[in-house]
Amino acid sequence: MTAKYKVVVAGCGGMANTWVDYAAGREDTEIVGLVDIKKEAALAMAERKSLNCPVFTDVKEAIQATGANLVFDVTIPSSHHGVSATALELGCDVFAEKPLAETMGDCLDIVRRSARTGRTHAVMQNRRYDPRIRAFRKLIAEGTIGRTGFIGADFFIGAHFGGFREAMASPLLLDMAIHTFDQARLITGANPVSVYCHEFNPPGSWYEGNAMAICIFEMSDGTVFNYRGSWCAEGMPTSWEASWRVTGEKGTAVWDGHGELFAEVVAEGDQDGKFIREYTRVPGVLDSMRNTFHHGCLDEMFAALEAGRKPETDCSDNIYSMAMVLAALESAKKGSKVLIREVMEAGPAVQA
The missing domain is CATH 3.40.50.720 (NAD(P)-binding Rossmann-like Domain)
Known part of the structure; x- marks a missing residue:
């Protein structure tokens, strides 16, 4: 055949x-x-x-x-x-x-x-095709926590690669962050609008370039996405899938990148006057995936x-994940907020 x-x-x-x-x-x-x-x-x-x-x-x-x-x-x-x-x-x-x-x-x-x-x-x-990240997206997309306002991802790994990564100018942003940025787009269903990024190389780093970055993205649905990442963080490592927290109108969804994912939402019933309200846990449900x-x-x-x-x-969708990387690099270089559309319009002027 x-x-x-x-x-x-x-x-x-x-x-x-x-x-x-x-x-x-x-x-x-x-x-x-x-x-x-x-x-x-x-x-x-x-x-x-x-x-x-x-x-x-x-x-x-x-x-x-x-x-x-x-x-x-x-x-x-x-x-x-x-x-x-x-x-x-x-x-x-x-x-x-x-x-x-x-x-x-x-x-x-x-x-x-x-x-x-x-x-x-x-x-x-x-990393989009981890059944846990897809279950996390579903938990949020179904309106469990209401309209989202904030999404946070922490990525802290002490990775001793050796070789070319340790000589790169921006090893974390250029080689790894796109995975987490793309996952954020998957979770929110939104595209980036702007970013402010501070990139640096902390004490103890074995990288020549900047191995740590903090980024604040504004997304097209109004959500703010905060990325905190390091490739030279010794001790207490996060998952390679990052540790996630998403807050919404009715509650918060979390996944540590390792185990159970779930949301806590305001419990039903009259809670007027309570300083801290009572919450109900809603577990995420994994879909079966052949691969x-x-x-x-x-x-x-x-x-x-x-x-x-x-x-x-x-490629017509993935370009927005790539734009997040390039815009973060441009913001770190300028020391100011950068609009995603300006990066996409700049074309060849923006180098990775």
Whole structure:
């Protein structure tokens, strides 16, 4: 049987293993080519995964030689624009690792190319596909705590990576914060309007650049989102999913990123005159998911192609999560509040 999806995998580093393993589990999908600027990396991937397909050092050549109609872009961030633009122009849909691209100009170009060619470009935001964060969103979306006014996320991890992250100018904001920013958009269903960010490197940090940031975002639904994050916080680590608190008209919803998620809402009955009111706990309910995290996101990407709709993490939506990162960096640089629309209009002038 001829596969419906003929996939070229661009980038054969460690992360590509997850994507290749997923494709191998689909009867309608075949990997028809591997691409890496280091041919030996592509050859190693083919051998490791027992793939009988040609290897290339150029994505255009790979697509044209194999007749691929789908590209997995698992290259380094600086290559995302070039790979995606080439694939879209050659008639391929694209599923790509985050970030969408390194600059707002490149991000916007991908969005425009996707719209003009009619091809899908979706971004891997694997932390959306944790059943707990989706249950947290549902708890809030159902109106359990009423209209929201504040959402807070704390992310404190003492991560000793070594290597390039410890030499980056903004390792937390550039490499990790987009996950939490994107989760905040998922939870609220809102887009960012403005941000004030203070970025710094606290005492004891082993990073050369700023490993801590505090951000205050105004969202399109009027909610204020406060992000406090550190990659050099020793002791009492939060979950990698962050620790969340959302306050609304009728109560508060919390999830520590590890265990149970729940809300406390004002109890029914007359409580007039009480200094502190009585509350009722409302537990969150987990939905069953066939796959989670990376595989869950890939499930959604393929389901969207099948249905002829935009995936949840389509580039036209994901660009707002990327704008949160770039606007936070711009705010930290300026020392003042930055409007998201100004960052998106600035295009190539805003560099990551």
